[in-house]
Structures are given as C-alpha cells and as structure tokens.
Amino acid sequence: MRTVRERSLISVAAVVVLALAMAGVPARAQTAADAALDMANLLDGAGGGVSSDDLLAALEDAADAGQPMAMWQLGTMYENGEGVAKDPVKAFGYFSQIANQHADAAPKGVESDIVAQSFVKVGDYFRDGLPDAGIKADSDRSHALLLHAATYFGDADAQYRVGMLYLEENELGVNPLQSARWFSLAARKGHGPAQAKLGELLFKGLEGVEPQPVEGLMWLTISRQRVSGTGDEGWVTDMLNHALSAASPAQRSEATTLAQTVGAQFGRF
Template sequence: MTLGLAMAVAAPAAGPAFAFDQQEGAVAEPQQNVRSLFKFGFSAYKSGNKDEAFRAYRDAAEHGHAGARWKLAHMYAAGDGVAENDYEAFKLFQGIVREGAAPGSQESTFVANALVSIANYMRRGIPGSPVRANPDQARNLYWQAAADFGDPNAQFELGRMFLEGEGGPSDARQAARWFNLAAGKGHVGAQAMLGQMLFERGQSVRGLSMMTAALERAEPADRAWIRQIQEEAFAVATESDRRTAMVLAEELKAQ
C-alpha cells in the first residue's frame, strides 16, 4: 500500500467538532463527556477491567480524543484486552497523525509516538492487510518524528536505518548524529549503538564503556543484542582498556 502519510502529516485535519460555550472558558457538555469517558477507561484499565476500558476508549476515540485513540491503538497492537489487530492499530495511529497537535502540547507526544508506530509498520508491512513494506516511507516518518518532535525512539530507529542503508543510502555520520541525540535523552539502544561505532573507530575505552553501561540499564527485550555487541568488543579489547572501560561505565551509570 502506497500510503499518503506524508500528506496526512503535512496537512492535519481540523479538530473534533465539539464547540465551546459562548462564555469564555466554559466547555460544552459533549467535550466534558469525552474527557469523562477517557478517565473512566483509564481507571478501568488500571483496575484490570480491560473490556470496560476498551469500550470507553473506543467511544472517546470515536469523538476525537487523541489519548483514547492512542491507548486503543496500543491495545490492538499488543492484543491487550482485545484481539490483536495491527491494521486496526495502524488506522488509529493514522487518525492521531492526521489530527495533529500544537508543538509542546500533551497531544504532540501522541502524534510523535503514532508516527513512530506507523513507521514501524511501514518498515515491515502488515500481513493480510493493504499495508505493504515501504522502508523509504518508514525512514521519512522516523525523520519527521525525530526532527519535528525530538522523539528518541524515532532518532534511534533513524540512526539504524542510516547505518544499515535501509530505506535509502547509508550514512554513518547521520547515523552517529541521531544516535547521539537519542543517547543524550537516555535511550539505551542508542547509547549501545553509538558505543559500538566509537569502538570500531578506535575509541576503544569510551565505546566499550558506553556499551557496558547500556547493557546494565537495558530492559530484557534489548539485553540480548546489546550483550552480543558488548561481548564482541570486550573480547578484542586489551586488558588495560577493559579495566578502564569498566571504571568509566560505572561513572556513566551513576549519571
């Protein structure tokens, strides 16, 4: 599927059609109801009542609540309280992006995350749906989330695509730039990748220390691949560099 996502991002649609009362600051009842639905869904989810949460999020999402769309999309993507359906998640993420958000607003976080989620789907496609793999489009979407919203996950994925030449030409300098930006925001994967790049360019101590610190901080889902690159570097480093890197890694972890 050749999606016009760049179109959807560049020209967001108008917001939901809930009006404000004539008196300044008075919010019309429909908007209050939508917020109440979202809050009810949030409470139900936290209590483990995911069926009720799903229904509340669905109703709030149908009336344009960005947070409800975002929660509902992730429930579909993970099969969390509802049958897993990546295409339904994809369409909900699209709706968030089309809606847009003012820079710095809470909704801008939803838009950035939705861009990354759509890019993830575009990168590999969704079997059994019209969404076909399109790495070029995925790279463009990561770029938008990384550059316009400063999203560290987008910066990390964009760095990987530049490093591997996925969705366009490879560019190690661009890869390092995006890894560095994400690493500065605490993204463990970016810290590990930047460390590997530094190690391969002869900065053995700094590179190994960054990979080691990243391994200590990593979540279980990332630990295996970070351990692999850290152990490969550790195996070829000199004993002196290893000892120095371990000390520096402790300092990095403490920061």
C-alpha cells in the same frame, strides 16, 4: 431522554477521560503511553468495577472526542489483540488518526510521546504494507514518518531506528557517521540499544574517524546497565564482552570509571 445504560457509559467515559488527563502528571516517572496503559489495566474487569465492554465503549467515546491517549490505547489493543480481536486495520486507523490530527503538537507536550510513537507505528505499516487497508509498501513514506518523529518530536526510539536505517544499504544507505549522530542523540536520552550501537561504532572507529575504544566501552557499559532485565540484554552483553576482550586493561579500567562517573545521566548506575 438518556437511558440508565447511556448515563452509565457516559459516567465511565468521564472517568476514563479524567484518568487520561491526570496520567500526564503521575506520581512516578512514566510516559503518557504507560500512564494510559496503567489506567486501562486499573479499570479493566471487576477490580476496577468496570466491564470490558464498558471500558471499550468508554475508550471509543473518548477517542471520538479527540483524546489521543484513548486512540493510542485502542490502537495498541487492536494491534496486539488485547481485550479485543486482533485487527491491524483498526490499529492503523487509530495510530494514523493521532498522527494526522497532532502532527504539529508541542514537541515537549504531555502527549508528545504518544504522537511520536504513532508516527513510528504508521511508518511501520507503510514499510511492510497493509493490503486490507489499501496500504502498499512505501519505504520513502515510512522513512519520512520516522524522520518526523525523530526530528520534530526528538523521540529517542525513532532516532535510534533512523540510526539503524543508516546502517542498511537498501534503507537510507550505509553512512556510519550519520548513524553515529542519530545513535548519539538517542543514547543521551537513555536509550539502551542506541547506547550499545553507538559504543560499538566508536570502539571500532568510523570512516574518517579513528577508533575511540574508551568512549566506546563507556557507552557499552552504560547500555548493559540500562537494558538489564529486558529483551535487549543478551545481544548488548555479547557486544560488550566482545569489545572487552579486544581492549587493553588500561582501556577497560578507564571506561569503567567514566561509565560510573557519567552513567547516572544516561542509565542506571
């Protein structure tokens, strides 16, 4: 026979699972990961009528039931020490569980962004190593996990990070053409930093490719709008200003017109 507390926790867990399921179709545009975080913030504490302990228990029950969004929420909580003691081993466990169990999830499914980002996070742990979990630094495995997120899931952040790896000799080797290819994939999905890096490469020119200052400035301008108010605003602004100072008035004018024409597809114009 279930106790009152057991029934209470089951009730809370049901609310969490229902909220997680409904988060896939929110009223405003957001990722599933954002929806899970919003749900947790809503239920946490007195404002949601749910104690932190009950919320944690509910999330654990949902994770045990195979809910990837609950695993993601728990992983981020333990990774950042939000509401729980910081524990990278537990965080790694939840992220790797998502990646292992949902590696072949539908690339455009409701939870695909969470699965893709779990691959990215597990890749980060393999890049740096996690001795407490018996994980040695393994750049090859880290690259493979990141490439799965970038290729199979088409995750923009993963694509941007692959592009960065092609700018480092000790990562995937310096290959500006490959880097530009990956940045372009992410840029066209509205990834601000990728737009800036693509713009810089095009403005300067690539090996075997003449500089394209107008298109480069266009992407830098779009990026500057896209990252406004974020932690990337400073370096993107510096990059744009540097390019503007080297461009001709005609190039600046044409790039601005192009950015205003196509920017709405890729940024905030």
